[in-house]
Amino acid sequence: MPISPASSAFPTGTILGYPRIGRRRELKKAVEAFWSGAMSAGELETVAAGLRQATRDRLVDLGFGRTDSSIPESFSYYDQVLDTIVAVGAIPTRFAELVAADGTLDLTGYFTLARGEGENLPLEMTKWFDSNYHYLVPEIGPETVFSLASDRIVREFVEAKAAGFLTRPQLVGPVTFLLLSKASDEAPAGFSPLSRLNDLLPVYAALLTRLADAGAEWVQLDEPGLVSESIDVPRADTLAAVASAYGVLGQHRIRPGLFVAAPYGSLDDALPVLAATAVEAIGLDLVRGSVPLAVPGLAEKTLVAGVIDGHNIWRGDLAGAFEIVQSVRALSDSVSVCTSTSLLHVPHDVRDEKSLPAALVSWLAFADQKVIQVATLARGLTAGRAAIAGPLADAAAALAARSTAPGVHDGSVRARAAALTDSDFRRGNYADRLSAQDAALQLPALPTTTIGSFPQTADIRRARARFLKGTLAAQDYRNLMRAEIGRVVALQEEIGLDVIVHGEPERNDMVQYFAENLDGFAVTENGWVQSYGSRCTRPSILWGDVSRPTPITVDWSVYAQSLTAKPVKGMLTGPVTILAWSFVRDDQPLGETARQVSLALRDEIGDLEAAGIKIVQVDEPALRELLPLKKKNHADYLDWSVGSFRLATAGVADETQIHTHLCYSEFGVVIEAIRNLDADVTSIEAARSRMEVVREIEAGGFDHGIGAGIYDIHSPRVPSVEELTALLDTALESIPERQVWVNPDCGLKTRGYDETVHSLHNMLAATRVVRERRGAVVGV
Known part of the structure; x- marks a missing residue:
């Protein structure tokens, strides 16, 4: 018989681990x-x-x-x-x-x-x-x-x-x-x-x-x-x-x-x-x-x-x-x-x-x-x-x-959610949408874009901090952000990207920015949580019923569109990701909360479309993340998570192209859910997994647009043209050329400008190599 190694009783109270990044990071x-x-x-x-x-x-x-x-x-x-x-x-x-x-x-x-x-x-x-x-x-x-x-x-x-x-x-x-x-x-x-x-x-x-x-x-x-x-x-x-x-x-x-x-x-x-x-x-x-x-x-x-x-x-x-x-x-x-x-x-x-x-x-x-x-x-x-x-x-x-606190329950928000019908969750036929979008956008084969954010420089962060402290006037802050947007748009034009983003200089975080502009949320000053490595986030607190008092992103996107003839993507964070990356109220089902967030985003998308924005990206990198660990709970989760995305995006015309973005998850188990999102284009992480995901996409019979994330932004290394070409070739072995977009695997906010510009130039060079080899032309 083995000797019992426990020489003392287990403590009566303990924890499984403690934050390790430090109280002030x-x-x-x-x-x-x-x-x-x-x-x-x-x-x-x-x-x-x-x-x-x-x-x-x-x-x-x-x-x-x-x-x-x-x-x-x-x-x-x-x-x-x-x-x-x-x-x-x-x-x-x-x-x-x-x-x-x-x-x-x-x-x-x-x-x-x-x-x-x-x-x-x-x-x-x-x-x-x-x-x-x-x-x-x-x-x-x-x-x-x-x-x-x-x-x-x-x-x-x-x-x-x-x-x-x-x-x-x-x-x-x-x-x-x-x-x-x-x-x-x-x-x-x-x-x-x-x-x-x-x-x-x-x-x-x-x-x-x-x-x-x-x-x-x-x-x-x-x-x-x-x-x-x-x-x-x-x-x-x-x-x-x-x-x-x-x-x-x-x-x-x-x-x-x-x-x-x-x-x-x-x-x-x-x-x-x-x-x-x-x-x-x-x-x-x-x-x-x-x-x-x-x-x-x-x-x-x-x-x-x-x-x-x-x-x-x-x-x-x-x-x-x-x-x-x-x-x-x-x-x-x-x-x-x-x-x-x-x-x-x-x-x-x-x-x-x-x-x-x-x-x-x-x-x-x-x-x-x-x-x-x-x-x-x-x-x-x-x-x-x-x-x-x-x-x-x-x-x-x-x-x-x-x-019983004010704001925890809002009768008007709940009445609107209760009045929804099946038609609020459906768009038109995908083939009809694809035809309308091809005619409206006139993009080349293998269109290129980024996921949304560009590097946030120290100057941008300092300007935001001064604005929040009240030492920088609102108009001066607005002018600085517009100047940065102009620089980012011009840079993308010079690199040769086909679909432009405004770079999101005004956003501190892809969830917190929306939380600051939606009722029912609060944000912290020092509530830092480790996401990976040295990357930390401040999850917002979703404590009450959610609504959108005023438009959030429209002015920035419209300004960017005024600077270029190329289409500019409106950039939103999706309802599932807003929930996943916030601390969400625990007094009602997640699906009910997600529906409220979706209605707020639906209003924002409608305003973007009315302002002339032809492409809107609704990021859902957390779709796989919230999938319950027990299979018996999968169906209910996939029903409300997919439904919340569709509710947010289903109010637009066929000509308006809806993108979404998913990253760093195993997609095979949710490939059917990704299809059911019914986004026109879905961009994915593919570089670190060396294109494993494209084989899952092929096996799943996915027929909508796919943005193959061939540039891994979570590493400081600059991928070569040859490496990116090989990854793109691998994607095209499994996915028809008509479906493939080319992009980094995630936003560029955390990277430096030198490595970003070099990598994007290489990404465009690789795309040109493949286009020329395949005889790809505009409209093909």
Whole structure:
């Protein structure tokens, strides 16, 4: 029999992770300074160590213990999956020269995997389950040699211990790591990364031994892959992998206690499999899932009840959460309180928001407030409900006040939504629309465009900041933005793009800009959340019924159109993406909220069309992101998400061309939904995945326009004409020329002008090469 490695009880209250970018985005700034050469690796390490220490200190101040493993070590310089790739030595062969003789990778090499270098493409990036966080996709093949190549997780635990903290190291679990991997370029057809599990487990076992030797009492292995039915691996294979992985690791004699966390949904059939292994603690997401039935072996586990929503910012029903925790006690005598997911998805502290209305603030809980909620419920577990009666009553009062607050319900908005009929969701026949648009637009074969935004310079950001502070007059700000639009339009004319955008200099963020101009939303000052790497966003707060008081984008688009004879695209963010990238009210179904947003956008599109804008792009990059992880919920989601897009776009004439944009998601499972959007042109990410998606499009029989995103804007590298030509050729092998548009894979806001201009010139050069080779002419 193995020795039980858990030398102490699991903490009564904990979280699955904490924001790691810094309260004022200190990590983002330091990482970008390192990239630019303004900061050394040692200086970056110092900044990161300071942020880790500040997090530990903060969590103790909020009610967690210093030496009870309640504080997770969840820091990352870029991405937790990338950290695991580096830890287990799963470096793709194209980056082999970055690896030192002892198998290690320095910080420069670490970031090169994420950002690419020269001809070496970066790791593919896609969405982390149903969140707006992006992870880097491991590439695993028969040639991958797993080894314990980085001990950073051990060093950070030792760092904490030296400062007087006994923390809980955190790592992506082995099953989820392989489920999220793709087959490497060297792998044979049909290869499954999960087949390498037995080769990977010794590395995890070695790491567990190193952590135990360092004094770790618990380790957290994140296994969200176990709750998802959207991963393209047979469920039986996943369950067998769970049994194998935790059978092996559970029997390993020299290790910390194993806490397997399963956020973003319910474990369902994976729960009895986990319960049959020797893991000591199992994390249950009881916000997305429900209290499970008793299964054999569960009574011997510590059940970590994820009852505080880590995915949203509402204060919620604290008394209801406490009752759920109490009900879990029927399954096990050992119960702890936790967040449902990592707090990576929410901002640091609502007390940093000085401009939000006091009533709204009383309804909210950011990361720090959620830690306090966990600590409160943990106290109730040990001392009884009476000990926390005050906080429970305060939360109930805030919830009641929210339900009756002005603006939460707007009768006119609800009446308009209730009056909709089927005809409000339908456009004319696509073939008729295509003919009308060809005649109206007169575009060449393989028309070129961009996704919308152009680089936002420091001057633009400073002007916006001055305008918001009141130190720049409104007319002066308007003149500066118009000047930038003029420059961007002239640049696109010079490059040779066929469809022009105004560049969006006036927009701070593709969702926040609309939130600032729609009723029912609020925006934050410091509510930063990591999206990927150093990229941070400030999700808006959708708290009430939504309507559009005045036009939002029309003046800017009309001004851009006045500067060119080429068609200018009006640029809007779609209803699903506005919901996905905001913190959305949780007191009504998402579909109901989406319909309200759609009606506001429908009004905006109508005004753009009336003003002479012939092309309108309604971006929906989050369509796949919100797809539920459980298949039983797919149909309802696809019904309201597709319906909301169609409601927004169906009011225009045949001659008006509707575009949409999707990025960084696996499209195969929603290809029918993309078709049902009925957009005239859909632009997609294709470069990082090396055109994998076009084969899915071909297999799905998609017959509308497709914008093949051949220029990867999430990397600073400039793709060559030859590379872009090859990608375009690959697209045309699967998609008829009539359907293909040429564009970057996403907006250019985060890039610099030099690399952007160079890359766009190369994109146009590649397009000309292919046009000439294929004899493409205007109207063909």
